[in-house]
Amino acid sequence: MVVRVAVVDPLPVFQQGVSGILAGAGYVVEMPVDVVAWVRRAKVSIVLLTLLSEEDWDVLDRLCGTLGSQVVIAVLEGDPAASGARAVRLGARSVLPRSTTVDALRQTVEATIGGQAVMPAAVAAVLAAGSHTDTQSPLSAEQLSWLRDLARGTTVARLASRAGYSERAMFRLLRALYQQMGVNGRLQAVIRAQELHWL
Incomplete structure (x- = not known):
């Protein structure tokens, strides 16, 4: 065969x-x-x-x-x-x-x-x-904090201001985070983080 x-x-x-x-x-x-x-x-x-x-x-x-x-x-x-x-x-x-x-x-x-x-x-x-073990996230504490804020509805502009980045830099950092998680955007990232009990 x-x-x-x-x-x-x-x-x-x-x-x-x-x-x-x-x-x-x-x-x-x-x-x-x-x-x-x-x-x-x-x-x-x-x-x-x-x-x-x-x-x-x-x-x-x-x-x-x-x-x-x-x-x-x-x-x-x-x-x-x-x-x-x-x-x-x-x-x-x-x-x-x-x-x-x-x-x-x-x-x-x-x-x-x-x-x-x-x-x-x-x-x-x-x-x-x-x-x-699934609850142990490979993300940094800062990245998890960003996801929690995004899950609460925080805008990227406000998130950038809190984190001390420009809005453009924050978008780049979030894009890298989404890629690291294997997702395409904010909603998928929040859903995935909730599924994995990271939030």
Whole structure:
């Protein structure tokens, strides 16, 4: 039985590099533009899905929830603990940091195809601890304070004034915070922080 592997990442060089590594290991690898449509056609498949934006999380949800039990390896940037646990809860079978080694990539794909779940120990610890560990935020105290103020309806101008930044600088800092949280804006950031019991 041939297992087809899809590699989905916004960075073409990364996507081609991973594809080359897996093709060299004997896998049939593709880089579909529409991975959901690809999964519908490729019955025996595995997807390496990089999760950087909220749209990527929506794709993961569709792959694992709507389409049934697809085998997905979530590829994450930075510290994968909380976001890795989120990916597993949505249905990803394995989790890899985007900075993984070639050997770890091959071993994870092989083990995942074999029915095992592979993830960093930090992800397993978050999952094992349940909501208790989820309350530990990777954000700074200042960032959490900004989120609390935003949740109360504070304007960015007022937040900037309180924090001692210009309004323009505050917008830049909030944009970086939203990116760090993997969300697209204020509302999503507040909702995510509440879901994770950070507020």
